[in-house]
Amino acid sequence: MNAAPARDVPGFDDLGLDWLRARGSVKWHRPERDVLPAWVADMDFPTPTPVVDALREAVDRRDLGYPDWPDGSPLRTAFAKRMAERFGWAASAHRVREQTDLIQCLQLVLHLATSGGDAVAVQTPNYPPFLATLRTMNRRAVPVPMRDTDDGWRMDFAALDTAVKRSGCKALVLVNPHNPTGRVLTREELGEIAAVARRHDLLVVSDEIHAELAYAPHRHIPFASLSEDAARRTVTLTSATKAFNLAAIRCAVTHYGPDRLLALRDAQPPDLFGTVSPLGVVATLAAWEHGDAWQRDLLTVLDRNRRRVHAVLRDRLPLLRHHLPEATYLAWLDTRPLGPAEPPVEKVLRDGRVLLDGGTPFGPDADGFLRLNFATSRQVLEEILNRVARVLGGQEG
Incomplete structure (x- = not known):
């Protein structure tokens, strides 16, 4: 650009x-x-005006009763469609689940996939609520420092491999595009991470909430789109809130790649982790479809x-x-x-x-x-x- x-x-x-x-x-x-x-x-x-109009229309209809979503909200199909159109990723709508917040998405995945004391690799610097989540949940954060080079911030893949092996990490929290450095990892860099994840059988929890805020010629590549192996071991977290300035609508989605983890999630009491507001769904759909x-x-x-x-x-x-x-x-x-x-x-x-x-x-x-x-x-x-x-x-x- x-x-x-x-x-x-x-x-x-x-x-x-x-x-x-x-x-x-x-x-x-x-x-x-x-x-x-x-x-x-x-x-x-x-x-954005389309979001305001959609919310106003829903309120003017006085349509604030229980939604009829026996197979999940319309966000599931809308998410899969947007991923295909924006990033060429054939995400499955059947693997999408709604939550109220991206941090809640991360906490739920860590709760289901890891136990107290387990090691979790994380890029540093990193989004403070993610680091605070690991401390609060008694997950042992294994920092993998980003390197400041003359060409910008870079991941050290050898350091990642060593840290994961030495600490016995169960998962990697991957933030891409990266907050706070603003890096967009290339396909080659993501491939290096995928190789480490495959070698050590890591669950990859990929925060991609800034995916639509990349500047050309940089382009976001969903981690789960890299290969069949990456898809099977990746949980993708995202929301329309960053790219459309909608933090207060409290609406996010999680795409579960691992079959076992999705089954475990669906085996939980349906309201234990809260349910997404219909108005959050209305706002997100309006942003994705008309924004x-x-x-x-x-x-x-x-x-x-x-x-x-x-x-x-x-x-x-x-x-x-x-x-x-x-x-x-x-x-x-x-x-x-x-x-x-x-x-x-x-x-x-x-x-x-x-x-x-x-x-x-x-x-x-x-x-x-x-x-x-x-x-x-x-x-x-x-x-x-x-x-x-x-x-x-x-x-x-």
């Missing part, structure tokens, strides 16, 4: 601060009024914003390490070359009044890193970057 035009995009750049601050979601509601938030992975953009035009505009804005973040940081903070994200709306910044004397999250908040995320919640060796959410308007992003560059610029040298 070429550099985005230098024009504002209606619906994405005309966001007033008063409107943003009046929102009840945690991103803008929790910080003090003079703070600009760029922390939690939630976009600032309004809900593509909105998403194309979104990717234009996000592509422009990621390039702007990269350019400002390169020009104003040349010592700071940062790679242009290949996917997501998150930038992962290494402030350690600047020699900060205190955690950068705290300094940027105190001196710049910008709330970012980062540090130890993202795993071992994440001290000194910041995660910046650039899914906001041009004007808000410019102010965020100006404040961050000003505060961190005083530390250079």
Whole structure:
């Protein structure tokens, strides 16, 4: 994709601060009024019109009774269709199950497939709730550090193989596209992971929630689509919530590759892990079936914003390490070359009044890193970057 035009995009750049601050979601509601938030992975953009229209129509019909889904919700077929159309993956609708949240999907799979004390390999840095889940569930996290190279963040496949073998891992939690580094793994890289999984008989739990937020020429490849062996050992987790800014609808899907695990899941009491809201299904279907035009505009804005973040940081903070994200709306910044004397999250908040995320919640060796959410308007992003560059610029040298 070429550099985005230098024009504002209606619906994405005309966001007033008063409107943003009046929102009840945690991103803008929790910080003090003079703070600009760029922390939690939630976009600032309004809900896509097709989703709002579909929800309004359902409410106007007063149609809020029990849904008649004897064979599962319509999401199962819609998911399989979208995977085939978007990624060429022949996912089976019969293997799809609905849940209320991606983290719940992960927790349920770990509950069914592993036991307390079992080792689980995980890329680091990583999404903090995933790492917290492993601790809370008494699963032994085996970090496999991503390597920061001149060409961007890379997985160390030899280290993955060694860690899995040495620790006796039962599963690998794979995040692709990767949060927080923004890497999109290539087919060759995924093949290396598949070889490790086959060699050590690993269950692969693949978080692909950012799949539709990859920037050309990078393209997401579902891990389960690699081969018959990969399909049989992979559980795929995803949702429309990231690509369409719908976190509050609480709707996600899990595609179960292993027969035994799917049978075990279906043998549980049907409501033990909660049931998905019909309105969440309505919103997801509307996004997948009618939201593509909105998403194309979104990717234009996000592509422009990621390039702007990269350019400002390169020009104003040349010592700071940062790679242009290949996917997501998150930038992962290494402030350690600047020699900060205190955690950068705290300094940027105190001196710049910008709330970012980062540090130890993202795993071992994440001290000194910041995660910046650039899914906001041009004007808000410019102010965020100006404040961050000003505060961190005083530390250079």
